[in-house]
Amino acid sequence: CLQVVYKNNDVRLELSRLAKQGDPKMKIHGVVAFKCENVATLDPITFETPESFISLPKWNAKKTGSISFDFRTTEPNGLILFSHGKPRHQKDAKHPQMVKVDFFAIEMLDGHLYLLLDMGSGTIKIKALQKKVNDGEWYHVDFQRDGRSGTISVNTLRTPYTAPGESEILDLDDDLYLGGLLENKAGLVFPTEVWTALLNYGYVGCIRDLFIDGQSKDIRQMAEIQSTAGVKPSCSRETAKPCLSNPCKNNGVCRDGWNRYVCDCSGTGYLGRSCEREATILSYDGSMFMKIQLPVVMHTEAEDVSLRFRSQRAYGILMATTSRESADTLRLELDAGRVKLTVNLDCIRINCNSSKGPETLFAGYNLNDNEWHTVRVVRRGKSLKLMVDDQQAMTGQMAGDHTRLEFHNIETGIITERRYLSSVPSNFIGHLQSLTFNGMAYIDLCKNGDIDYCELNARFGFRNIIADPVTFKTKASYVALATLQAYTSMHLFFQFKTTSLDGLILYNSGDGNDFIVVELVKGYLHYVFDLGNGANLIKGSSNKPLNDNQWHNVMISRDTNNLHTVKIDTKITTQSTAGARNLDLKSDLYIGGVAKEMFKSLPKLVHAKEGFQGCLASVDLNGRLPDLISDALFCNGQIERGCEGPSTTCQEDSCANQGVCLQQWDGFSCDCSMTSFSGPLCND
Template identity: 40%
Template structure:
């Protein structure tokens, strides 16, 4: 309590009127029911040298409130029916006695004033002294006249020196014959001090019945002196509230290990503490938020710590050999009701960083009693006022504590509730009564503003495979978040079937939430038990680029002293539910690590079922643990020191999603991407749709390394309606058909490929196929550009690997592609299309029906439905071009003429596939139509000839040869005929006109090639 100014009152002897009863901080106190004797110890009295001249009594508590505004504590009994202590000014009841020990705090000088009023009261004083002696109150003869003991003159000391029982409660002052005026200044000459009743009345006004209110707002807290716990220390307080959750008290050793945290959890009081040997938890009581006063005691006895609530006690024993609580010089102050907000930027100063996020206490506190000095006695503590808070108590600006960083949201105990008169809060906002009127608490609502009237933008973020949010309390040796129940709630939107959504764990305990194959997957490990669930309804996928909500709830219930039961429930979109449970030797859920949207190595996390990070948007990611609630995206966006942000996270979900599809409209359409950084492990995924059976989708190459058999190669192509994978790590090529059924049906199809060294597996629409590359190569070193959708005419002269048939045939992919992710990194292919100004790559995907309507093909060409385009087959005509509108040149040979065409810029070609279309007419039954040749020492050739009126195709590779004959009638009829020949490695196909083709699967290539 502070020393306030006081005004002179008129009257003889220069007597003064007290403007504030807390000004002199009288040493004697009055205990409430059940209080121990130490609650009557001295308050923080000031060293005033002024003498007490008189006391002015008020009937209404508001008349003697302290004058420090909203930060002050009223000097009043907070019970509505208990304002003043019932007293008898003549001390007629001997059982109402005071402590013998008087505080050694303040010395008051005795003044000698003689007047008639003084003589009258002095006579009354003598009578009172006689009455006191008659009740076995022994006067002291050891005090000389003029000496002063502990703030009282000798005459007062004579009255108070007996070992008497303190007053037992707060009560209303009854009107006495001499105390009947509602505002009666009783003037006491300075020479007289032994008026027992009046002295008790002055003392009463600073009694421990005082309470202060905490409004529970986001800046509400009270700050007190450090608690010296020692090995046998104690702390007491009383509280009342109607809120089931809230931080009551916290103190620690300055951010190392030791701490005491006292909080309400669903109406029960929980003490969590650490003295260096590990955290312990004690829980006592239930339904303590009943609006009544509850007394709390924390008692230490070496390694044993006890929590007592209303006489009910629970204890816990600390392990180890060191039981001291930090170092007193560096320990923190005691914080009541909440923590200063400046701690949110100084989490390293907290041994329990999660305390900063606890909900604040809303209610009343009184009788906070503990020792605040080594070797000192326990005493009732007074709240630190702004002038009492030094720079050592927190961060300073220019050597002074900023006003916004001192205790706020604290009021005197006898106040009116502004929210009862008017509650202006909307949309579920919580009304909080303050000295300046009601305010609205909009925390954890979708609204903000003065009255929670404004809808706020959702907390959301975009992840592209390399971004994620995390916290790791273990890095600072801080205590984990522990709870009896926790919950995860988040919203997601994605087109990717796989990705890590959320992970939390501590030690070997974990909870791993992810998308797997378009469903929601959850794995949990607790003690030695494990559970797994997968929610994937029939005909429902959650990778449909729509918002989906996931809620995971865990709750521990004690079955016996050695066994507990953990119930696990997962709900998707409030419709699809799965639940499970684990029984084991555990008591709490712990969290020291959290990952949102991914991790550095998601496959290394416990319980991992997916190996890549999330690609898409997350919204309102909340993690709650008992009373604690963390909105992780909001914390990351606000720059909270708790959250680490990996990568460039965008705190919004853009309307133009970078994963929107693009369309390759022609066979020449393509995009060129930077080299794909792979190494020993890599993955690729995308979605596609088309109606065309052939097309090159992805192609990337690397240089041939020393001692390598081949050049490095990776490619994905569509052949005859099926997906093929090409992979060569330099020691041998692998070619795998990844699809079991045709995928050129116009629907979206999903492809995922993962590799680890030589081992790889590929999935098309959820059907997995594993394979392994030959040789001993394990590294995929791609140093060339990645081509997406094809290679384009600018690269026609490049000798592409012969195994990539669509590259050899210049058949680019025509269709839609989206959600391209390379090794966990989302690729904005639409941005590449804009950057490369490729007009033939459109940033959308639409389906056009009946593209052959109206017969767009001219001159007898046949229209075939392609992907949003008509494909005109001009092979049966003398025309070419997209619509068969360009007339072809015709060559005539007399039997002795020929024409030579050099391939590959004169360097020749090496292919595994060919397609040949020739139209001819002749009257001769035999003749060479086409012949290919290679180097002089190579026997490889392809020959097309007319033999006895039929077409013969001969293919020779090395020392193997195969012949095919086609044509059911004589073809030397001088009419136009069409020859179609194609080869795919050892598969040969020959067709003449509309006759069914002749096929042959010839073993042209040696098995070891």
């Protein structure tokens, strides 16, 4: 150690202090640490997991201070140091809950090292080095501050900074955390700028030679005293790559970390360190939701969101953050079979001018195929990334000055917080799994009772979804709804269950000869339509007649290029039509049948002579989910909620003397033609 003071009579020049302050007249060569210690005794430590951390006493660095340490890792992300001051509520009448704190942090994001500092009059965020520092080599970090100015150096490259505003005092009130944060962060206030804290990225790697204000800190001893799990009193780099042993189960994607493997389970339907635990499935029938009401209002500038879904509906809300105070939202929904991401950062800043409105991205198509799909969203400030399954990511940049997302809730199934919504997305019908938001697997946390701020009526486990079933008890029963909107394209979905061979399920007439019909003919489904240049018939594909008293799923669509698709359960039929492209419908949409006198005037290719007798459910008209009874313009005949099947079903001995039992909706009849008997039961 050497303290350089030059004295000439009464002139006293503290050369070492001038050098430390970066005086332009002083030149520094090599690594000069402005401290004096016997450094040989400081052992390195390794943080082996993102959850491991050490808490150090409060750093009293109001006006000046210095921190230096060495670190070494191959991991891209992690919070290395963090401390904050007392919460100050902003004097902003519109948003009194916006809490501000002084804070100091050093974090790694995407391999880069950042210094973050706020002394009460604005945050600075400095990238300490242009190159990435997660190459497994040792790096020496030195942070010096004096009032509003200071430097951060990595090895010998110094980056000076000056904090904005007037404040020169860094008022820290809490412990100084090294390597990460507490699991239960209730007492901590996270500044939105410290992305690793909000994303739950703890540091995994080595630290040595920690000095605070020139004093060495024996962090190995502190780890022993705090009996911290996952802290090792040495630092070695294993040469074997952990992923070589394929530790991730169930197709999880493995990434080599620092002496550990990291599994990305988001596309698997499993959770756990090695994707070994099956993730809970939630089933939604269109009247169900799960709502996470967070204990404190959240403000974030970075989010990692992933979820898996399975649905036959082209429209429906998957997940949304909602706020009670603003139109802020990060929302994922199905829109015409694609995933749509909407991010709206409404104006919640004090100095904020008008909001720039929502940013939207689309990804994937035909995702309502009743298969599992994985959606991932990554937001970092203004940059957005949306990925579906293994397709290429869609990216976008947000306009406007705002990067802060405010939310009180994370909602699925139904959006309940609607005050600031211009249009409400359709309720979700289908299954969700593995919903993870900034490291929290909410569906499983709710199921296991690990969090107590979860409200839901969606059902755990995989259930076949029959939404809003209605029974048409006679062939003369039908309802009329508002005209079907199918001018340029359409998407229809419904489920049915019947014992009848024939019956008209849906009919809408239009201008000229335009019309659309869906009917059962001899147990098979027919889709008949005319766009203006002649009627067309597409027969749905099924191995056997559909009047087997089982539920069947039907999807019928037409895109803007006149590609018609009929899907019955898993079998798909497609057909393109040339010529006219628009289906110009007028008058009412009839479901279940029409008035008796109308059957005579139905178009030629339509077979139906009577209505549909049986159950319909889950009716979806272009994303609108009508209630067949309460939304009906009028009802005719006997129509009831629920699905009560045949009261009496065919048994082996229903008909005597080898008569053939014919199942009907309101009972059965016997076909005696192949016997020498007659009568209702072939026993006369």
